[in-house]
Amino acid sequence: MKFKKKSKMKISIPTASMPDIVFMLIFFFMVSSVLRTHDGLNVVLPKAKQIEKLESRVHVTYIWVSKEGMISIDGRLFQAQSIRNIMYEKRTTDPQLIVSVRADELVNMEMVSNIHKELRLADALAVNYSTRAM
């Protein structure tokens, strides 16, 4: 019988530290995950295929535009004309500012070009149209 050759040495991976490793992973996930819900308006974002991720949230400001034509920045409602002042201030404090436009798919382009105009006046030129993945 050739099959009896199995060695009698017991090999075991030490599992005593396993919980520690796993807990470490838990803490990592708990700390790194951001449980932030957006404080904005109720919008249905348009769909797109060729989308890119925003690298960091640090430099991003959101402009919410609902289909009724309301504009919200940082949880407050604004008129389109006041965007330039808000964005100009933000732009001065953070030159890497990216403006993320979260507009409803039924918003008229008039609204969007007004926002464009305001952003250009504020020199906040990096814009990202928020979309859903298709």
Added chain:
Amino acid sequence: MSLLKKKGVREAEMPSDSLADIAFLILIFFMVATTIDMDKGIGIVLPSEGGEIEMSSKNITNILIDPRGTVLMDDKEVEIRDIKGVVETLQMQNPKMVFSVKAHARTKYKVYVEVLDQLKQAKTRVISIAE
């Protein structure tokens, strides 16, 4: 004295074998429950105020969108899903081609994003937003 001596005789030990399992369970729960919702979208850089540049008209393709969502590319009607193909051929013919998107005031944002998406899919270098 006998009362005091009783300590230490019985060794009470918590079974720690399953601790790893429990921890894994919690870990998996957190991994599933957290959505690292990165913001996704179509990035674009607006022209700076007063920074308009003159361009030779043969390097520009005008894309017009009317309120009903019809797309005209250099005065020819194009289906939205065909834009990508048309743009790719135009780019092949002229690598300097700039695509200028102009939308009517009552055009829906949805159509506009769809058109931009098509342009992005065709790997367009320069997209100009006409107002």
